[in-house]
Amino acid sequence: MEKVKLGDIAVLINGDRGKNYPSQADITEEGDVPFVNAGHLTGRTIDFGDMNYISKEKYEKLNSGKFEKGDILYCLRGSLGKKAIVNDDVVGAIASSLVIIRPDYEKIDGEYLMFSLDSPSIKEQLVKANNGSSQPNLSAASVREYQIELPDISLQKEVVEKLTRVRNVMDERQKELNLLNELIKARFVEMFGDPIANTKGLEVRSLKDVMVLKAGDFTAASDISEEPNEVNMYPCYGGNGIRGYVAEYNQEGNYSLIGRQGALSGNVQYATGKFKNTEHALLVTPTIKMNSIWLNQLLINLDLKRYQTGAAQPGLSVKNLQEIQIIIVPIDEQNKYAEFVRQVDKSKVVELNAVA
Template sequence: MSYPLIPLGQLAKFINGDRGKNYPSKDSFVDAGIPFINAGCLSDRWLLDSSKFNYISAESYDRLSSGKIQKYDILFCLRGSVGKFAVIRDDNKGALASSLIILRSNEKVDVEYLKHYLASSLCSRELDNYQNGAAQPNLSANDFKKFLVPLPTLTEQRRIAVILDQADELRQKRQQAIEKLDQLLQATFIDMFGDPVSNPKGWDKEKMDALMTIVRGGSPRPIENFLGGTYPWIKIGDATKGDDLFITKTKEAITEEGLHKTRLLPEGSVIFANCGVSLGFARILKIQGCIHDGWLAFQDISEDKIHKLFLLKALNSITQYFRDTAPDGTQPNLNTAIMKNFELIIPPMDLQLKFIAIVESIVKQKKILENSNIQFFNLFESLQNQAFSGTL
């Protein structure tokens, strides 16, 4: 059976934040107070990430004429990360930034059912239909209200929500198991080698400049003129999801003309993000590719002294140190001179190889879990499709 399709605007009240003269500026943020919630606070699990909150005073909050959250509100992102959302699960006060909108469901729809609709491929297709192709993705509230929601009875909505919640819990447990393996690997590194900066185990140290050649990437500009080729163009986004060791593919590629203004690296190269919010993490290339000027590359590594995977994990374990070391500015930036002078610990190679064997074992376990996770994701998506088509 199929369900009637009801415009979202008939199922929820849409509430914008106060965008007038009382809208909080960055200068008005305080260390502790009432959360002022922006898109960065929306986690991938449909919850708020309180570690990302900005705060405003009670006085600033009281001056706001709208955009104050309530329990079971859904906060939905209309600009930038369009489609991300979170469900409010407590009675705490909070106000939302201009990129978000509140969906306050009415008596016709169960909020847990609505949550699963917003997370479904059905909603994603609606988003694709209404986004305007601008450089920064955005969706108007008026268009959002037109989204068509399959609407069974409330009893059936609740039954569907329970089934999808249970399936999602299984999916999340697989993801948590993968994250725990990453944590185990980091803990194993610290247990075997200690902190690479304070060096409590007293390992020999050498400047990175003596162990490898450090070079910076380059950026052909404007980059749009050089995209669409066959040479992989490695961006920060290619290194932040899934694999925390290797880069195996890129979303974009540049033309041969762009090679003259960038740096083409062979497979096996170690790269390091040297600026911005991603400063301090490293990856090993499983492909040849070009790097922009936000990357450093480590070449001609003395592999009789330092294994590439050990180098990678050593650098990734002290990300915060590098961020603290970077010169002050709007964007932290580590130049090649700073990296060349950093003293890297050099434990005995047999101990490094013992660690590498552990890395390889954990990578295999992660691969098994990731394949299982893909199967669970496909199952979950199938259940969603059945739920909204009336066949679950």
């Protein structure tokens, strides 16, 4: 099948680096022009629920970075390759962490391009294009060089139709998994109350008194493989889950990790077995006896994103996190809750097998 450069079938438009990121004075009320950053790209669409808006006057002064219906917004920094297609009749502006991909619709179907950007081939090209700095980073120039399989436009639409059916089934399963996750959170509140407001009046202590937070070491992108293609390869966790696999691990056991930098700082994940965490993921080590499953859910329910600082590059300060007040619960109660979570997780396995 013919392959073409992405830059031959689409125009790539960067944000206006001189003017694009709004100051606090530029932020206006909902109803003006949306200003989109990486954190607003959710599930192939734009999440307008926590959007910043800029005035029409500010928008008109931008030299670049203006999107419109049919454009694809693609993440160049942090969560590389995260994307959304603009399906609504809306115009807006992007942060410099994104690039606009404007397809030539006479040559390529927009949804086909979205699926193509999810392909293993493109993911391999993305890894090679990452410049390997401490903060994952792509350039628009490197994205233009992506090689895209380009069948006839009618065949593209057939592919989209088939893959959309598959995705719809997977989305339904994901909804069921999300309900199970909500059940886990609801059970936590039922047993221990809201840990932020401490609605059950439990004993509290500062986080620094009961656990230690430590970031991992810098891990170059060139040391991370997309697949565990060797015998001794271990998951490598960044701030938003597994980035890939590495030849060495620095942790072993059951731990919570907290994303510390970027739009997804405050994200809580659970790592088990042998793994490595990068400088973007804080390893949580309790200094008193705690059930690791209970602790993970506690951190999720604390909504750590509330403690983000910074606008252009959100992040978490370890010093600030250490002052958070943590509820203290008897270990036998933690264990009861953890057993409930294990039973729910068995239902998740059933749902995942149904997808497969």
